[in-house]
Amino acid sequence: xxxxxxxxxxxxxxxxxxxxxxxxxxxxxxxxxxxxxxxxxxxxxxxxxxxxxxxxxxxxxxxxxxxxxxxxxxxxxxxxxxxxxxxxxxxxxxxxxxxxxxxxxxxxxxxxxxxxxxxxxxxxxxxxxxxxxxxxxxxxxxxxxxxxxxxxxxxxxxxxxxxxxxxxxxxxxxxxxxxxxxxxxxxxxxxxxxxxxxxxxxxxxxxxxxxxxxxxxxxxxxxxxxxxxxxxxxxxxxxxxxxxxxxxxxxxxxxxxxxxxxxxxxxxxxxxxxxxxxxxxxxxxxxxxxxxxxxxxxxxxxxxxxxxxxxxxxxxxxxxxxxxxxxxxxxxxxxxxxxxxxxxxxxxxxxxxxxxxxxxxxxxxxxxxxxxxxxxxxxxxxxxxxxxxxxxxxxxxxxxxxxxxxxxxxxxxxxxxxxxxxxxxxxxxxxxxxxxxxxxxxxxxxxxxxxxxxxxxxxxxxxxxxxxxxxxxxxxxxxxxxxxxx
Amino acid sequence: xxxxxxxxxxxxxxxxxxxxxxxxxxxxxxxxxxxxxxxxxxxxxxxxxxxxxxxxxxxxxxxxxxxxxxxxxxxxxxxxxxxxxxxxxxxxxxxxxxxxxxxxxxxxxxxxxxxxxxxxxxxxxxxxxxxxxxxxxxxxxxxxxxxxxxxxxxxxxxxxxxxxxxxxxxxxxxxxxxxxxxxxxxxxxxxxxxxxxxxxxxxxxxxxxx
Numbered sequence: 199x200x201x202x203x204x205x206x207x208x209x210x211x212x213x214x215x216x217x218x219x220x221x222x223x224x225x226x227x228x229x230x231x232x233x234x235x236x237x238x239x240x241x242x243x244x245x246x247x248x249x250x251x252x253x254x255x256x257x258x259x260x261x262x263x264x265x266x267x268x269x270x271x272x273x274x275x276x277x278x279x280x281x282x283x284x285x286x287x288x289x290x291x292x293x294x295x296x297x298x299x300x301x302x303x304x305x306x307x308x309x310x311x312x313x314x315x316x317x318x319x320x321x322x323x324x325x326x327x328x329x330x331x332x333x334x335x336x337x338x339x340x341x342x343x344x345x346x347x348x349x350x351x352x353x354x355x356x357x358x359x360x361x362x363x364x365x366x367x368x369x370x371x372x373x374x375x376x377x378x379x380x381x382x383x384x385x386x387x388x389x390x391x392x393x394x395x396x397x398x399x400x401x402x403x404x405x406x407x408x409x410x411x412x413x414x415x416x417x418x419x420x421x422x423x424x425x426x427x428x429x430x431x432x433x434x435x436x437x438x439x440x441x442x443x444x445x446x447x448x449x450x451x452x453x454x455x456x457x458x459x460x461x462x463x464x465x466x467x468x469x470x471x472x473x474x475x476x477x478x479x480x481x482x483x484x485x486x487x488x489x490x491x492x493x494x495x496x497x498x499x500x501x502x503x504x505x506x507x508x509x510x511x512x513x514x515x516x517x518x519x520x521x522x523x524x525x526x527x528x529x530x531x532x533x534x535x536x537x538x539x540x541x542x543x544x545x546x547x548x549x550x551x552x553x554x555x556x557x558x559x560x561x562x563x564x565x566x567x568x569x570x571x572x573x574x575x576x577x578x579x580x581x582x583x584x585x586x587x588x589x590x591x592x593x594x595x596x597x598x599x600x601x602x603x604x605x606x607x608x609x610x611x612x613x614x615x616x617x618x619x620x621x622x623x624x625x626x627x628x629x630x631x632x633x634x635x636x637x638x639x640x641x642x643x644x645x646x647x648x649x650x651x652x653x654x655x656x657x658x659x660x661x662x663x664x665x666x667x668x669x670x671x672x673x674x675x676x677x678x679x680x681x682x683x684x
Numbered sequence: 685x686x687x688x689x690x691x692x693x694x695x696x697x698x699x700x701x702x703x704x705x706x707x708x709x710x711x712x713x714x715x716x717x718x719x720x721x722x723x724x725x726x727x728x729x730x731x732x733x734x735x736x737x738x739x740x741x742x743x744x745x746x747x748x749x750x751x752x753x754x755x756x757x758x759x760x761x762x763x764x765x766x767x768x769x770x771x772x773x774x775x776x777x778x779x780x781x782x783x784x785x786x787x788x789x790x791x792x793x794x795x796x797x798x799x800x801x802x803x804x805x806x807x808x809x810x811x812x813x814x815x816x817x818x819x820x821x822x823x824x825x826x827x828x829x830x831x832x833x834x835x836x837x838x839x840x841x842x843x844x845x846x847x848x849x850x851x852x853x854x855x856x857x858x859x860x861x862x863x864x865x866x867x868x869x870x871x872x873x874x875x876x877x878x879x880x881x882x883x884x885x886x887x888x889x890x891x892x893x894x
Contacts, residue, residue, distance in 0.1 A: 325855060327851055327852065328855060328858055330859075331855070331862050335862065338865055348880075350891060351892060353880055355892055357826065358889070360870060361829055361833070361870075364833055365836070368836045372813065375847065378844075379795070404794075405795060431894075494894070
């Protein structure tokens with residue numbers, strides 16, 4: 199029997215998709231969206247609570263929702279609600295200025311729903327083959343949203359995105375097949391994660407190791423781990439702003455979730471060291487590469503995209519540390535990065551929308567032109583850089599603490615160095631944009647109410663999550679230990 | 685019989701790596717898919733399972749007839765029949781394909797300890813995946829890349845059949861559906877690229893950098 203909360207989580211995006219076919223104007227659609235995703239968010243919260251206290255929820259052989267899945271569903275729900283709030287104003291402005299037609303605005307909402315639907319689906323699936331299909335579906339749907347404006351740049355970005363991610367994900371399927379092969383050697387024929395977990399002992403470690411490399415390269419492409427990240431800055435910078443937030447906040451995490459599912463099997467099979475070495479390797483490469491590009495970046499949205507690579511690298515490193523504290527910190531950082539990065543993309547979206555350009559050298563005086571966005575973006579820069587009252591500080595601090603407690607001083611030192619460099623680069627880039635004189639002839643503008651609401655919603659989460667984690671740290675550690683069996 | 689079909693798949697893959705024009709490439713892809721169809725059909729007859737018959741039928745409908753037709757239609761519509769955007773010439777490509785075959789043979793030896801038909805099939809399957817990747821890297825038009833992706837997927841189908849006795853039925857169906865949708869969407873994007881840029885050379889898509 200499917201619990202009611204799950205029915206809501208899958209049902210509402212599906213219902214909104216159907217609604218989009220009938221409602222002619224985009225304004226009521228936007229309102230329906232906000233209401234819909236708010237209830238999805240509530241349902242996700244309830245689901246998380248249920249799963250936390252009553253154990254995993256299983257629907258036939260098809261769906262399996264444990265704490266990890268519920269956590270990723272919750273992250274998706276938070277970001278999709280915020281993105282939906284932000285979309286209302288954004289789409290209204292675009293249609294008002296004639297950038298897109300009313301018809302196209304409806305298409306946008308339909309694709310938005312399909313995209314969210316596919317992302318809610320991924321973490322809930324039990325069968326790893328179907329997980330693959332769902333992850334590929336997210337690529338296919340979002341490719342249209344990346345190429346939405348139908349300009350040369352955006353179509354190029356969409357093409358790179360769809361091709362690189364499809365090839366990457368083919369490798370993930372190869373890895374999945376090899377995992378199935380490892381099981382078939384012991385006589386079990388299954389692709390269901392729960393069965394695979396139960397039979398994880400006594401597998402041929404050689405096959406498992408080869409298989410996991412394919413999984414990591416495959417889903418890692420989608421997760422934005424360097425050096426397979428090349429699609430990411432293009433796609434993130436060309437997508438519609440609320441979609442950039444979804445791509446960076448949730449889509450990357452969905453692929454990372456898939457890596458974790460396979461990683462859990464690997465850990466159960468007694469290959470924790472192998473798992474952690476690979477994660478550490480890819481994580482550090484991502485940090486190094488993204489840091490270099492952030493320092494010399496000119497385009498504001500590409501800057502944020504590279505920052506996503508940096509943060510996914512940080513998450514990978516924390517899983518590479520292979521201690522319960524590091525695992526918990528990594529998961530916590532997944533949430534914090536999603537919230538903070540969505541916040542920043544909304545800010546960048548408003549700026550790009552108002553100035554009609556992305557080059558940071560030619561954007562000046564945001565504080566005067568868009569006072570609300572300016573202040574929020576400044577706060578966001580500090581939050582993303584890991585400044586104390588914000589939640590990213592808490593998770594980055596925990597990762598560092600885990601590194602030093604583990605005796606990995608070199609890793610901890612590297613992290614400190616790169617995080618410091620990135621923060622300095624961010625301050626440099628954004629200070630130039632936010633301050634300075636207004637461009638000639640420009641008038642101070644306001645932001646739509648729903649856009650402001652999206653900022654405030656995320657801002658509260660950014661402030662609250664860090665403080666809240668201090669109270670539940672012990673429980674989080676215990677849950678992580680139990681979940682990953684380390 | 686099995687060996688003959690594997691041979692057909694192998695030869696059609698070599699044909700693909702040395703093809704110079706889009707229709708030739710698509711036709712070889714069709715031969716390869718036909719080989720997959722025959723292999724699945726024989727397997728279905730041996731095991732007498734209706735699921736495998738259904739999968740064989742799907743292979744025929746999707747990969748032998750529908751996808752090649754879509755690809756050819758796109759090529760005709762944008763008048764891109766002649767050029768595949770060869771980065772390296774057919775002779776060298778064929779030589780590299782032979783090298784890849786050897787690599788896959790070694791790789792198959794790593795995975796399967798015993799020799800025999802299983803190992804041959806695994807090696808060929810892995811080779812097909814690599815050949816698809818090769819096409820995607822060394823053929824510079826968007827259309828050739830779509831075909832490369834389909835080839836890789838064919839290789840995976842064969843791989844799944846050779847080592848884990850095929851995927852579960854509904855997973856297989858879902859993957860087929862997925863492949864079809866992705867080919868349609870990519871075809872759509874090829875069309876769009878052609879309309880905006882008036883060519884489909886992906887090595888000339890260089891607007892986004894850094």
